[in-house]
Amino acid sequence: MIELNAVTKRYGSLAAVDNVSFSVKAGEYFALLGPNGAGKTTIVKMLLDFTQPTSGSLSINGLSSTNAASRVSVGYLAENYHIPPYLSGWQYLQRCAELLNINRSEALEQCRRIVESIGMQGSEHTKAGTYSKGMIQRFGLGAALMGNPKLLILDEPVSGLDPIGIREIRQLLESLKKQGMTIFLNSHLLSEVEKICDNAAIINHGKLLVKDKISALVKEGDSLEDVFVRYVKG
Amino acid sequence: MPKALSSIINIAKYTIADEVRQRSFIIMFFISVIFVFLIRGCYQGNYMVNGRELEAEAIVGTVSKITFHIIAVVVMLIAALLSMRVFKRDRDEGMQSCIFSKPITRMQYVTGKIFGLWVLSSFFMFILHAIIFLTVFIKLNVVMPGYLAASLLCSFNLLFVVTAVLLLSLMMPDIVAFLCVLGIGIVSFVADGIFAISHSPMAQSMIQQSGSQSELTGRKIVYYLWPKLSGTQHFASSFVGASDGFQGFVYIYPLINVIIYCLILGALLFWRFRNEDII
Numbered sequence: 001m002i003e004l005n006a007v008t009k010r011y012g013s014l015a016a017v018d019n020v021s022f023s024v025k026a027g028e029y030f031a032l033l034g035p036n037g038a039g040k041t042t043i044v045k046m047l048l049d050f051t052q053p054t055s056g057s058l059s060i061n062g063l064s065s066t067n068a069a070s071r072v073s074v075g076y077l078a079e080n081y082h083i084p085p086y087l088s089g090w091q092y093l094q095r096c097a098e099l100l101n102i103n104r105s106e107a108l109e110q111c112r113r114i115v116e117s118i119g120m121q122g123s124e125h126t127k128a129g130t131y132s133k134g135m136i137q138r139f140g141l142g143a144a145l146m147g148n149p150k151l152l153i154l155d156e157p158v159s160g161l162d163p164i165g166i167r168e169i170r171q172l173l174e175s176l177k178k179q180g181m182t183i184f185l186n187s188h189l190l191s192e193v194e195k196i197c198d199n200a201a202i203i204n205h206g207k208l209l210v211k212d213k214i215s216a217l218v219k220e221g222d223s224l225e226d227v228f229v230r231y232v233k234g
Numbered sequence: 235m236p237k238a239l240s241s242i243i244n245i246a247k248y249t250i251a252d253e254v255r256q257r258s259f260i261i262m263f264f265i266s267v268i269f270v271f272l273i274r275g276c277y278q279g280n281y282m283v284n285g286r287e288l289e290a291e292a293i294v295g296t297v298s299k300i301t302f303h304i305i306a307v308v309v310m311l312i313a314a315l316l317s318m319r320v321f322k323r324d325r326d327e328g329m330q331s332c333i334f335s336k337p338i339t340r341m342q343y344v345t346g347k348i349f350g351l352w353v354l355s356s357f358f359m360f361i362l363h364a365i366i367f368l369t370v371f372i373k374l375n376v377v378m379p380g381y382l383a384a385s386l387l388c389s390f391n392l393l394f395v396v397t398a399v400l401l402l403s404l405m406m407p408d409i410v411a412f413l414c415v416l417g418i419g420i421v422s423f424v425a426d427g428i429f430a431i432s433h434s435p436m437a438q439s440m441i442q443q444s445g446s447q448s449e450l451t452g453r454k455i456v457y458y459l460w461p462k463l464s465g466t467q468h469f470a471s472s473f474v475g476a477s478d479g480f481q482g483f484v485y486i487y488p489l490i491n492v493i494i495y496c497l498i499l500g501a502l503l504f505w506r507f508r509n510e511d512i513i
Contacts, residue, residue: 076335082328
């Protein structure tokens with residue numbers, strides 16, 4: 001589903017991503033882990049063609065990431081999500097549906113279903129300017145789910161959510177995984193990743209340190225946090 | 235409808251909706267409409283010159299041309315103001331990352347933005363011109379179909395302003411981009427003024443006496459190559475009143491000049507935005 005081949009991204013002399021190669025198969029629940037500034041978000045941005053790699057190539061579903069068609073069945077939730085403050089959550093979701101060329105009746109149905117699944121009934125017609133960070137994050141996840149994508153790319157999806165919100169989002173992501181959706185997750189919340197992900201990769205200073213099944217990475221008596229610290233601190 | 239076209243139309247639609255929602259746009263629009271309504275007093279039809287009352291036709295021709303030029307210049311300024319923050323606002327409000335995470339190309343996005351701003355500012359100008367058109371019709375019972383056609387022709391100037399400001403706003407702070415395009419406009423109007431003066435019989439005889447022909451040739455090159463916003467406006471305004479008819483290539487050259495500039499700036503904008511990082 002996702003392929004990275006010897007991807008490097010340089011900003012001047014700084015290598016934000018340094019010769020990284022890995023792949024994520026369809027139906028996989030994959031977590032990309034790393035400390036702040038490790039290059040996780042840069043990889044996501046290159047996958048979505050928000051920024052071009054200095055060298056190497058990235059592809060989604062066999063299509064180069066520079067091809068807009070590679071994003072046909074991709075949902076994306078950015079870290080620190082923003083919604084124009086003058087739009088309501090409902091209007092925002094409708095815009096997303098229109099951008100995907102979903103017809104009006106189908107869009108209404110999807111908006112209704114998504115609002116319910118992200119637990120925002122009752123707030124969907126309020127202007128986004130009054131939303132809390134957690135509410136914006138939920139609508140962002142809703143926007144990512146628009147058009148029934150096959151691949152979800154989530155950059156810190158639970159950032160700003162309270163523990164109950166985190167749990168609800170985790171349950172939602174678990175149900176999506178059961179439906180066969182591929183999920184690519186960037187997260188700092190290692191305990192959450194350990195609970196829900198199948199595979200993980202750890203990167204630091206732009207270099208890929210390890211990529212394996214969570215069950216293979218975490219030995220008995222260890223936690224993912226221990227493994228993460230061990231790899232990052234070298 | 236092809237998907238690419240529908241994406242462009244959607245982005246243009248959002249651009250218009252987002253601009254119209256801004257309080258500053260609503261204020262600018264109402265102030266402009268009020269000013270244009272105030273001009274209706276000029277069409278009283280009782281002007282006296284040397285004790286003779288002027289004909290309605292003469293008043294209509296002169297006043298309408300003046301208002302046509304004033305509206306066109308003011309709307310160019312408004313178009314520049316509307317365009318200068320468009321990319322920044324989309325970036326800050328997360329719309330760019332939302333749009334580009336969907337199967338939408340950068341070319342579709344930029345085309346949608348240009349098209350939305352162009353349609354909005356042209357409509358803005360058309361409404362103001364249409365108020366003058368209706369005022370003339372109601373007050374003096376004179377119909378000027380050329381006035382509305384001139385307004386549409388003048389919209390090419392707005393396309394130039396929108397494209398130039400969008401391009402420059404990618405390379406410099408928004409306000410500097412606005413001031414640069416304002417400068418281009420001022421130079422265009424001043425150059426046309428100088429050219430008109432230098433072609434007066436008195437100036438021609440002075441030039442022949444001083445023999446500074448070569449310097450003038452250099453100025454002429456700049457005059458013809460500079461974006462001819464003022465020239466296009468004059469060309470469009472020739473539809474307003476009595477015109478001398480088609481006068482060959484020189485007559486239509488300003489419009490061609492502006493259209494060529496729009497194409498060049500559009501191409502540069504697409505090229506520049508292609509390499510832009512989405513935040």
